[in-house]
Amino acid sequence: MASIRKRIWTSPKGEEKTAWIVDYRDGAGARRFKQFARKKDADAWLTTAAWEVSRGTHTADSQSITVKDAADIWVKAAEANDRERGTIQQYKQLRDLHIVPLIGAEKLSRLSAPKVEAFRDQLLETRSKAMAGKVVRALSRILGEAQRRGHVAQNVARDVKVARSSRDRGRVVIPTKAELKALVDHADDSLKPLIMVAIFAGLRASELRGLRWADIDLKGATLTVAQRADKYGHIGPPKSDAGYRTIPIAKPVVAELRRWKLQCPKGDLGLAFPNREGGVQDYSHLMKRRINPLQVKAGVCDPVLADGKPKLDKKGAAVMRARYGLHSLRHAAASAWIAQKIDLKRLQVWIGHENIQLTLDTYGHLMADAEGDAALIEAAHAELLA
Incomplete structure (x- = not known):
């Protein structure tokens, strides 16, 4: 049965120290311990851990793999699934240049949404918004792969985003x-x-x-x-x-x-x-x-x-x-x-976009039709007063 107990000891400097120890058994029945500075943190962690143990998804810190290990698994999975050589090369660059140097040593069991938020903020200080977005999405895919394999209970990076305004995206450049x-x-x-x-x-x-x-x-x-x-x-x-x-x-x-x-x-x-x-x-x-x-x-x-x-x-x-x-x-x-009044769905299909939102984001500014808008408004006015 899980329990939380208070631990008091004296440091080498003679200072009295206090901590809270969570004593529990994992899904395999092995006895585990985890220490916290505050009781409320121990209570919150035990509630989550008990739920994970009941679902068979809990991983103790001592048994958890690191973000680097998970990133290696992600790349190997891409290779095993015959992803394109260029795609795999991009995955390796994201892993080796951006993820492993900054967060690679962190164990998945200790990773949290606030830590991923801090990682994102660190990226934004040293990388462009576009690159930071790619790295955060890559981390989310890494954790998703780890979750599917049972190495972590949840993907704490799933909801972490790098916000980009329309000004950051820029408009497409079209030759005359x-x-x-x-x-x-x-x-x-x-x-x-x-x-x-x-x-x-x-x-x-x-x-x-x-x-x-x-x-x-x-x-x-x-x-x-x-x-x-x-x-x-x-x-x-x-x-x-x-x-x-x-x-x-x-x-x-x-x-x-x-x-x-x-x-x-x-x-x-x-x-x-x-x-x-x-x-x-x-x-x-x-x-x-x-x-x-x-x-x-x-x-x-x-x-x-x-x-x-x-x-x-x-x-x-x-x-x-x-x-x-x-x-x-x-x-x-x-x-x-667009100049020939193509409908949006046909444009999406012919240009080969996965979704209409991407088509709108890319070409929406080209779809303005001042004369058509004026005619539409006049017709609507006449219809309502008819």
Whole structure:
């Protein structure tokens, strides 16, 4: 039977010390002890421990693993479940650079929501809000995995968040119509089809690099996203169920793809936008050797500044920097669909978002329609007074 008793002793300095000892038996019947400075803390802990013992979820401090141990289990579980190489690398970085150095030695049985809150505050002092949010979410997933395996009774990080305002997120950057036209006009025959699909179908870079001819229906004027290529060039499924989708494409895009299919390098993967050997294009190479030079050629660029002045190359010409990443072309597709009054659900599906809230957060500011709003208000006024 569990009990709480008072302990009094004299320290080496001759000072009288007091503590409260919880004496209880764990789920296996082993006798355990836990000491507290205050009786009310001992009472509260015993109430929780007794409930955990009754459910078979209690872990004594001496038997508890550390946050580092739990993080290692989390990473190994991801590897065993064949998560993408890039995802596992990200998990390891979050573990090794942010979680283990700050909280890795803490035992799961001693971890509490206030301690996780303090960990979050420590992160915010030394990391960006975005990184702090990623780390806290990773800790929650680590504890969730530990809870499923019976190493801890509850996930005390589940409700700890890093609040980010809309100002922190920033708005998407969308190329102008003139910039988009310049990119299409200046792209060579081998790059133009990829640029057009990026602009008019809104695919992610990984989806463009993994797109197969088998997933393009030139007769039906659609393309289907059924796989993607990660940053290491490995082909795998889309990152979420929402990634699987079919998108209609315009006649000019179909015509460009028909032309390109006759010239496209052949490979075992049947890719629509492969490298010269028919394999997966390296993302870094694609950007540095093809997309960025195209932007400079098309004038979609800005000068690199050094001490407030344009940096010059050996020939005395200004060094230019490409203005956009491939993701900005994806945003261009979404903005064009919105301009044509696409409904929100269809936008979510075509862009491949997991939920409508993400779509609203990303593109909600583009959906303002002053003329439409005015017409709606006038119609509502007339309806109410009819």
